[in-house]
Amino acid sequence: MKLLFERSRKGRQCCILPPCDVETAAFDESLLRKAPLHLPEISEVDLGRHYTELAKQTHGVNDGFYPLGSCTMKYNPRIDEEAAALPGFTGIHPLQEPESVQGAMEVLYETEQLLKEITGMDAMTFQPAAGAHGEYTGLLLIRSYHLHNGNKERNKIIVPDSAHGTNPASASMAGFEVISVKSDENGGVDLDALRAAVGPDTAGLMLTNPNTVGLFDPNILKITEIVHQAGGLCYYDGANLNAVMGHVRPGDLGFDCVHLNLHKTFAAPHGGGGPGSGPVGCKEFLTQFMPAPLVKKEEDHFEFFVPENSMGRVKSFYGNFLVVVKALTYIRTLGKEGIPEASAGAVLNANYLMKKLSGVYDMAFDTLCMHEFVMTLQRQAHEKGVTAMDVAKRLLDFGIHPPTMYFPLIVHEALMVEPTETESPETLDEAAGIFLKIMEEADTDPESLHQAPHSCPIGRPDEVTAARKPVLRYQF
Amino acid sequence: MGSYIPSTGEERQEMLKTIGLSSMDQLYDVVPEEVRLHSLDIPEGMSEMEVSRHMEELAGKNHVFRSVFRGAGAYRHYIPAIVKSVTGKEEFLTAYTPYQAEISQGVLQSIFEYQTQMCELTGMDVSNASVYDGASAAAEAVLMCQERKRSRVIISGTANPQVIETVKTYCGSRNVPVTVIPAREYSTDPGELKNALTEDTAAVYIQSPNYYGVIEDMESLIPVIHESGAKAVMGVNPISLGLLKTPGELGADIAVGEGQPLGMPVAFGGPYLGFMTCRQAMMRRLPGRIVGETTDKEGRRCFVLTLQAREQHIRREKASSNICSNEALCAMTASVYLAAMGPQGLYRAAESCAAHARYLAAELGKLGFHILSGERPFFHEFLTDCPVDSGKLLAALAKQDILGGLPVDGGILWCCTECNSKADIDRLVSIVKEVCGK
Known part of the structure; x- marks a missing residue:
């Protein structure tokens, strides 16, 4: 094209x-392009x-169906887009006097109240523009806390080996050393490994729960206790909140701060890679360190204020405001019954699809899952030479976006499937049929799988050459 | 309440049966009972019509000014109709990061086009696919320049204060020392710069046009930076580049900026677009997604995410940045904007910004407002003193549906774009005249 x-x-x-x-302005020639x-x-x-x-x-x-694990590709309601396109939101300058933007400040305040209740936190900032940006901000809260208490030596962040790549990368950007702890045979945090990892240099633990293999860690209360007893703080990566919102709150599990992905859990669209919004919440004792400004309500109006020991800014203005508008529209639509129903629906759909695929596909962990599950193609790769990549690429021919491939790293030949709650049983049945048909093809015509996709505008791209001889722009 | 779950209660019962359960509650048996939440204390859900009313009410509590003379990092420009129509396409809106190239050529090609346009605009060799905003772009850029024996970052005090704060946060967490050099007459002083440069300086960040609107003398400043062995990071306003010398021509190593003026509404501060371009030599240090051209097995041209060895999902704690989601749809917005404007249109926009700013400055000058940066060239913003109480002046303007300049350092920072017509400016001036009692 x-x-x-x-x-x-x-x-x-x-x-x-x-x-x-x-x-027209007469500029000195030397200034002109x-x-x-x-x-x-x-x-x-x-x-x-x-x-x-x-x-x-x-x-x-x-x-079409988009079961991309870890990305929560749920339906993006049209009304959310319409709300975010209202001129009363798009046409206001971020540096207008607060009296003239009370509605926008109320959006931030109201969304904060809702998300505080959903997460069990005491305050929320919307400045971070995406999940990884939220992780960074949350880790800076932890860093600020330890420095404030004179504990400079607390410079290590513990991250499970199943974590998203952003976790260790964010910890590193926040100035921490990363300690990786291994997972146990059930995919959860290995308690002995955790006990061995914590100490007087522990700043905190970053954890996704349910974790990246789609399981709720049954030892979660023990985990946060071990970290707290060692003097560390617990950071909740909200990537998988869509499994549990309304049923259990990070704040009640012992987490001290969290980030959420409004573009996953709260139905804002991903826009081909962004913009997202990664608000960060924390417990009372950390609020003094939050990025500035925050919004507070004074009688019947809203004001900005700077927390006492604020870390400063991580971005201009107040974050990706219009994405917050979308999330607010979504949360107010679902409300107190709809939020837990959405997460339960996501868990039901994941288990239903997993059940339909079990037997033909090997599950990395054969137990009831949360909102996503991980399959391993290790056996097929070994026996038939058919890989996770082959299955993923063949799915493209049927109009299904493939699951997340080769992640988490602790599962070989992984395919991570997250159907979300907004898919009907027919869609899941149809998708299951296609997954099963592909595995039949693995026996009858494996070559066709290696060559897939067959019906897309292009075949598999040569990524090696792309990286070795980078062509990153058009040459005139 | 509203819901986007298609399955009916009966269907859900059937599905539960399939997985061997009898109630939805059992899905959460693994959660320890003492922390199970049985009721969420938020308002009940609403129908679409109710929620639509609620959001309209909130939007209605904001005031959208008919005419805006305030910039300071967020600029109201005319947005061509086609920009919204293209970026509203649901395929682009509802897609994820283009990991699966075979069904993502649309997004990938648009990013490749965006990268090309940003390279052209800034006169640089390589662009990434975007970061969060201009402030985080500046922070990522100075961190790109870190070397074993060079870590210090110098920022000119004439940069946007929010950018300075953001850079300080990013550098602070990595224990990178930051020196802010004081502005002299609202521009960067080569002497102060020379004094601040040390052997351990990795990067110097200078914004031009700067926060006060002044076009910095980059031709004198950049050689000073390079003589010390540090890298020059230049913050630019993308519209100004339709007219003014590019960072490439000026010798900068990295160009960054806030891409919001390229077709994005001011929207209370976001979503905006951080753009980053650099010289070829620094390509592998760029953070974030980058799209490259390649071919498929049949030799057809296609595009993929590339140079991923820099990124967090491969390198984890050793990645060049933690960025994952970026501002892809905003990058597409900028790309459509630049295509719709074309070289002539962008030139006209830049020229019109500068011309209107000059006209306003001259008119205000007649009423006793002095430009505090003196005779230094400016683009579309300028700082004046205020012969009357600035609060009173801005209130009088607001009453007539005009958002006046931003109160800064005891004066007022004014901004004009192509949207501020001569008639708008004359209207503003007549109100100012009244307030000044002239």
Whole structure:
């Protein structure tokens, strides 16, 4: 397909701006751009068609089943988009006087109240723009706390070996040394390994619960106790909150701070990789360190304030505000009954699909799962040469977005499946049928799996050459 | 209450039976009873119509000014209609990060186009697929320059204060020392810069046009930075580059900025777009997603996420950054904006910003407002003193549906874009005149 630049014809343009109605500025020649500016010169109709064609080569949740583990690809309600497009939200400048943006401040305040109750935390900041940004911010809370108490030596963060890559990367950015602890045979935190890892240098533990193999750690209260007894704090990675919201709260499990992914759990769309929103909540004793500003309610109006020992800023202004608007619309729609029903629905759908695939696909952990489950293709890879990659690529031919592949790292040939609550039983039955059919093909026609996909606009790309000889822009 | 679960109660019972359970509650048997939550203390759910009303009410409590003369990091520009129509397409909106290239060519190609446009705009070799915003882009950029014997970061005090704060946070957590050099007459002083540069300086961040609107003398400043062996990171306003010399032409090593002016509404501060471009030599230090061109087995051109060895999902604690989700749809917004404007349109936007700012400055000058940066060239913002009480002045403007400049350092920081027509400016000036009693 042609690039924008290949559609460009000299002299073509869209008609957007009027001629300038005042005298133009006379800049000194030395300040002016001499370099040519190769932007596309294109008519509006061609521009429109270009993106329509690109859209046809993009699979979103609205195009079909998207069981991408760990990413919670649930339906993104249209009303949430409509709310975020209201001119009263899009047209306000972030530096307007607070009197003129009381509605926006109320959005932040109201969402904070709801998420505090859902997580069991005492305060929330919306400044972080994504999950990893939230992790970083949460870890800075932990860092600030230990430094404030004069415990400079607490510089190690414990992360299970099943964790998302962002966890260790965030810990490192926050200035910590990362200690990896192994998982036990059930995929949970190995308590003995944890006991051996904690000590006077422990700053804290980062944990996703349910974890990345889709299991709720039954030892969770013991885990947070071990860390607390060693003087560390517990950080809850909210990546998998969609399994448990409304049923159990991180704050009640012993966690001191959390981040949430509004673009996963609270139905805001992912936009092909962002923008997200990664609000961070914490217990009372950490609120003094939160990023500034926060919003408070004084009688009937809202004000900004700076926490006493604030860590400063992690981003401009107040975060990805419009994403917060979407999440608020979603939470108010579901409400006190709908939130726990959504998570239970996600768990039900995951278990249902897992049951349908069991026997043909090997489950990494053969037990009731939470909102996602992990399969291993190790046996098939060994016996038939059919890998997780092959199955994933074959799914593309049937209009299904593949599960997350080769993650978590503790499971070989992993496929991590997260159907979410917004899929109907028919969709799950149909998907199960396709997964099973693919495994039949593994016996009858394995070559066809290695060559898959067959019906996509392109076949498997040559990623090795892409990385060895990087071509990262169009050359004019 | 509202719900987006398709299955009926009966269907759910059937599904439970299939997995060998009899109630939904049993799905949570693994959760210790003492921490099970039996009732969530939030309001009951609402129908779509009710929630729509609630959100409209909240939006209605905000005031959208008819005309805006305030920038300071967020700028109201005209957004072409096609920008919203393209980025509203549900395929783009509801897709995840394009891990599966075969069904994500649309998103991948759009990022490749965005990267190309950002390289062109800034005059640099390589661009990433975006980071969160201009402030985090500046922070990531100075951290890219860290070397074994060089860690110190110098920031000019003329940068946007929120960018300075963000850089300080990011550097602080990595124990990277930060020096902020004081502004002199609202611009960066080469003497102060020279004094601040040390043998252990890794990077210097200078914003131009700076927070006060002044176009910095980068042609003098960058050689000073390079003589010391440090890297020059330049913060830019992307619209200004339709007119002004690029970071590439000026010799910067990395260019970053807030991409919001490229088609994104001011929206109370976000979502915005952090863009980052750099020289070829620094390519493998760039944080975040990068899209590259390659071919499939039949030799067809296609695009993939590449150079992933830098990233958190491969390198974990050794990654160049922790970034995972970025601002992809905002990057697409910028890309559609730049294509719709074209080289002529972007030039016209930049020219119009600068021209309107000059016209306003001249009119205010007649009423006794002095530009505090003197004769230094400025782009579309400028700081003036205020001969009357600035609170009173801004209140009078607000009454007439005008958001005046931002009170800064006892003066007012004004901003004009192509949206502030001559008629709008004349209206503002007549109100100012009244308040000044002239």
